[in-house]
Amino acid sequence: MARITASVYTSHIPAVGAAFDLGKTKEDYWKPVFAGYDFDKQWVKTHKPDVIFLVYNDHATAFSLQMIPTFAIMTGPEFNPADEGYGARPVPKVIGDPELASYIASAVIQQDFDLTMVNEIDVDHGLTVPLSCVFGEVKEWPAKIIPFAVNVVQHPVPSGARCLALGRAIGKAIMSYPEDINVHIWGTGGMSHQLQGPRAGLINREWDNAFLDRLIDDPKGLSQMPNIDYVREAGSEGIELVMWLIARGAMADVVAGGPKPKVAHRFYHVPASNTAVGHLILENAA
Amino acid sequence: MALDKEFNEIPGTIVFDAEQSRKGYWLNQFCMSLMKAENRARFKANERAYLDEWKMTEEQKQAVLDRDLNRMMALGGNIYFLSKIGATDGKSFQQMAGSMTGMSEQDYRDMMVKGGRKIDGNRRIGEDGDAQRPQKDPAKGR
Numbered sequence: 001m002a003r004i005t006a007s008v009y010t011s012h013i014p015a016v017g018a019a020f021d022l023g024k025t026k027e028d029y030w031k032p033v034f035a036g037y038d039f040d041k042q043w044v045k046t047h048k049p050d051v052i053f054l055v056y057n058d059h060a061t062a063f064s065l066q067m068i069p070t071f072a073i074m075t076g077p078e079f080n081p082a083d084e085g086y087g088a089r090p091v092p093k094v095i096g097d098p099e100l101a102s103y104i105a106s107a108v109i110q111q112d113f114d115l116t117m118v119n120e121i122d123v124d125h126g127l128t129v130p131l132s133c134v135f136g137e138v139k140e141w142p143a144k145i146i147p148f149a150v151n152v153v154q155h156p157v158p159s160g161a162r163c164l165a166l167g168r169a170i171g172k173a174i175m176s177y178p179e180d181i182n183v184h185i186w187g188t189g190g191m192s193h194q195l196q197g198p199r200a201g202l203i204n205r206e207w208d209n210a211f212l213d214r215l216i217d218d219p220k221g222l223s224q225m226p227n228i229d230y231v232r233e234a235g236s237e238g239i240e241l242v243m244w245l246i247a248r249g250a251m252a253d254v255v256a257g258g259p260k261p262k263v264a265h266r267f268y269h270v271p272a273s274n275t276a277v278g279h280l281i282l283e284n285a286a
Numbered sequence: 287m288a289l290d291k292e293f294n295e296i297p298g299t300i301v302f303d304a305e306q307s308r309k310g311y312w313l314n315q316f317c318m319s320l321m322k323a324e325n326r327a328r329f330k331a332n333e334r335a336y337l338d339e340w341k342m343t344e345e346q347k348q349a350v351l352d353r354d355l356n357r358m359m360a361l362g363g364n365i366y367f368l369s370k371i372g373a374t375d376g377k378s379f380q381q382m383a384g385s386m387t388g389m390s391e392q393d394y395r396d397m398m399v400k401g402g403r404k405i406d407g408n409r410r411i412g413e414d415g416d417a418q419r420p421q422k423d424p425a426k427g428r
Contacts, residue, residue, distance in 0.1 A: 203402025
């Protein structure tokens with residue numbers, strides 16, 4: 001059977017992708033940001049996933065206002081990095097896992113989550129920046145990737161409670177998949193940031209760190225936090241953090257009352273461009 | 287059901303909800319069109335003529351011509367869509383975000399390096415934080 005061995009949480013800041021692509025990772029401004037991901041390079045070799053279920057949001061790249069799916073699972077075989085207006089990132093194309101993705105889609109829809117299935121889509125920085133942060137510069141991504149997009153752009157966006165419950169349904173689906181594969185689930189976006197209006201530049205270090213604490217120790221309690229609190233305390237774009245609860249919901253303690261996950265790595269830094277960088281790796285007990 | 291009204295009580299912030307989205311539909315779709323290089327070229331060659339191809343309001347068109355991001359937000363724009371205009375102009379996200387605060391580019395960058403804008407006083411309209419100054423034009427319509 002498929003196993004979920006770890007969840008990874010990280011910001012997906014476009015400027016981090018640009019710094020990576022332009023070879024600026026050793027510059028004074030960017031060095032402390034990328035240092036937060038040094039741990040990952042070895043960890044991901046010893047904890048190599050076969051498949052990554054990667055939760056992110058599209059930033060008006062593939063989804064315009066023509067269609068706004070709340071939850072979309074990408075069931076296609078491959079996805080190209082999108083041109084977001086500055087040219088496509090020079091990173092490998094993303095290889096999907098249509099069989100597992102379709103399996104998860106069916107199993108999750110039958111648990112009453114109405115997913116949209118997407119077969120052709122270009123993926124933006126929300127998906128590719130976390131891959132660059134964790135894997136560094138590679139010729140091809142060393143795992144298959146199932147992109148899963150959440151609407152956090154147009155309110156109302158799904159609640160934390162809905163996201164945690166969805167993660168649980170995804171976790172159950174993956175764990176019932178009859179192949180012996182190692183799956184990671186990643187939640188991306190955040191941490192505190194606001195990109196608009198006179199309040200742009202908001203950072204809330206204390207709130208972010210309390211969020212990390214609660215995500216680790218009390219995901220159910222954290223999932224009860226209303227969306228207004230994210231927007232008020234972590235900025236209008238800080239609402240992206242609800243997506244971390246999807247990944248957290250797929251861990252063993254939430255899915256099946258298993259033991260709490262182990263914190264393998266935790267990192268926090270301000271700033272990267274307009275944003276607070278947060279990163280966490282949680283491992284399920286073997 | 288509308289969003290809880292608390293979403294409208296955060297200073298210096300416009301929450302992009304279904305109502306704003308409806309108001310800003312063509313403004314945002316115009317922005318999406320700038321993802322294509324040939325459209326960027328046509329827009330840059332004659333901004334007014336290009337804007338006139340879209341079912342936007344005159345106010346929205348003027349806000350684009352003025353590059354007034356706060357006004358565009360008030361008229362239904364969403365920052366991820368509006369950022370396509372910034373990309374067309376060769377601006378970074380930090381330059382765009384900073385331009386909405388009334389701060390200089392350097393001051394905004396310095397604020398971020400020092401840990402960003404503080405939350406204290408900026409949670410609710412009427413507190414004493416630095417994001418409390420009113421928008422140039424309260425055209426939020428509610």
